[in-house]
Amino acid sequence: MEKTDVDRLRRLDREHMWYPWTPMDDWMANDQLVVERADGCWLIDPEGRRYLDGRSSMGMNLHGHGHPALVEALVAQARKAGETTLYRVSHPAAVELAARLANMAPPGLQRVFFAESGSTAVETALKAAYAYWVAKGEPERSTFVSMANGYHGETLGTISLRGVNNDQVDMIRKTYEPLLYPSLSFAQPDCYRCPVGMSSGGCELDCTDSLEEILVREKGKIAAVIVEPRVQALAGVITAPEGHLAKVAEIARRHGVLLIADEVLTGWGRTGTTFSCDAEGVTPDLLTVGKALTGGYLPLSATLATEEIFDAFRGGAFLSGSTYSGYALGAAVALASLDLYEKDDVLGRARALADVLTAELEPFRGLSHVGDVRQLGLIAGVELVADRENRTPFPPQDRVVERVCTLARDNGVLVNAVPGDVITMLPSPSMSHDDLRLLTGTLFRAIREVTGE
Ligand SMILES: Cc1ncc(COP(=O)(O)O)c(C=O)c1O
Numbered sequence: 001m002e003k004t005d006v007d008r009l010r011r012l013d014r015e016h017m018w019y020p021w022t023p024m025d026d027w028m029a030n031d032q033l034v035v036e037r038a039d040g041c042w043l044i045d046p047e048g049r050r051y052l053d054g055r056s057s058m059g060m061n062l063h064g065h066g067h068p069a070l071v072e073a074l075v076a077q078a079r080k081a082g083e084t085t086l087y088r089v090s091h092p093a094a095v096e097l098a099a100r101l102a103n104m105a106p107p108g109l110q111r112v113f114f115a116e117s118g119s120t121a122v123e124t125a126l127k128a129a130y131a132y133w134v135a136k137g138e139p140e141r142s143t144f145v146s147m148a149n150g151y152h153g154e155t156l157g158t159i160s161l162r163g164v165n166n167d168q169v170d171m172i173r174k175t176y177e178p179l180l181y182p183s184l185s186f187a188q189p190d191c192y193r194c195p196v197g198m199s200s201g202g203c204e205l206d207c208t209d210s211l212e213e214i215l216v217r218e219k220g221k222i223a224a225v226i227v228e229p230r231v232q233a234l235a236g237v238i239t240a241p242e243g244h245l246a247k248v249a250e251i252a253r254r255h256g257v258l259l260i261a262d263e264v265l266t267g268w269g270r271t272g273t274t275f276s277c278d279a280e281g282v283t284p285d286l287l288t289v290g291k292a293l294t295g296g297y298l299p300l301s302a303t304l305a306t307e308e309i310f311d312a313f314r315g316g317a318f319l320s321g322s323t324y325s326g327y328a329l330g331a332a333v334a335l336a337s338l339d340l341y342e343k344d345d346v347l348g349r350a351r352a353l354a355d356v357l358t359a360e361l362e363p364f365r366g367l368s369h370v371g372d373v374r375q376l377g378l379i380a381g382v383e384l385v386a387d388r389e390n391r392t393p394f395p396p397q398d399r400v401v402e403r404v405c406t407l408a409r410d411n412g413v414l415v416n417a418v419p420g421d422v423i424t425m426l427p428s429p430s431m432s433h434d435d436l437r438l439l440t441g442t443l444f445r446a447i448r449e450v451t452g453e
Helices: 003-016 024-029 068-080 092-104 118-135 171-179 206-217 244-254 276-280 307-311 328-343 346-366 400-410 433-451
Strands: 037-039 042-044 050-053 109-115 143-147 184-186 222-227 258-262 286-289 301-306 370-376 379-384 416-418 422-425
Touching: 050 433, 068 328, 092 109, 092 301, 092 328, 109 118, 109 307, 118 222, 118 258, 118 286, 118 301, 118 307, 143 206, 184 206, 206 222, 206 244, 222 244, 244 258, 244 276, 301 307, 328 346, 346 370, 346 379, 346 433, 379 400, 379 433, 400 416, 400 422, 400 433, 422 433
Parallel strands: 143 184, 143 222, 222 258, 258 286
Antiparallel strands: 037 042, 042 050, 109 301, 286 301, 370 379, 379 422, 416 422
């Protein structure tokens, strides 16, 4: 791109763009990263500078950019039909994809309802769960229970699930509070700041007691428990102790409430199994997928349900869905992505890369301002603290984590900051081992420099 074109773009950006989650004054005051092209796991700006994408476009990218099989599937489907809508019309790609998803999902999830984003897949699951109880003659079961600090999306329905720990103020909840419906939350399985005060060893998953208490107290009022299985990535990569998911599932079953597993981020090998639920042999009643479903090439998501849930809707219709639900282009690319998932052994590659990541993260533990390093497969978080002994955070005005991310970016590596002073990495399984080492090495140096180690 010519310099004049870049300048024009920046001017138009300042005049017209409005970015998600972005303090706009800051944005407009600085020259921001513009990605004009991408190649594999590298993003390329108009001046030809290359950035290693350590967050795989927020967990979307599965096979790398510019994969010929995905491009070909997209073009081939576009030549046949771009979309047809699923409103009382079907098309082969959606049907094939539904069957494929049912085959890959934890056993028993046979029905597939399509949407476009992770948020709308979760909304669909919430509506399906409540409508299920209505159909069963228990409409008073209208409350959802989520894990504290969980993240399930952007819609008012999904923000309503944002329960927080007592001492925290959640800006999202606070901003939209009057628009949200009431929900309940149970303790997050945060082993660095254990909600039940365990220090080390002897964990008997007592943090799940708070779920049990809610389900006893609110008997007959709960529609479903919703969880991000085994890891809350956006809450700061809170990795649950082994057995936590199975215990939550057991408690939900015992109390006769539905379980929704939100696998929008964790699906497709990111946690070391195709779905995170697979690792603990859990089949939820509803399971959501999105993000990497199309390898990140098109927005498509799905809510999977058991036949038991589906049966409740047979006599009538599920009053949900939108124009683009299951559109043909997205479904065709998702099918091609799932072909690659099997053919290229993406799961095996993800596991091997996760092992490299584990080894690479080890030296971070020795840094005096690294409080904790957490990882599940290809989801990793490094929590920075001002004082390691007392686990005290840096003053927010120091913007330490943000400065680390900016320095890493200036050195050609993209990582994410999430609240709680955690730097997150979500590398694509398609990243080479050498590139991953470059990613962690750059981040390591950035942390040292910013924290003055
Ligand atoms: C667990 C989980 N659920 C839902 C969502 C929302 O997905 P989307 O941004 O596609 O709406 C996200 C996004 O990060 C997520 O991590």
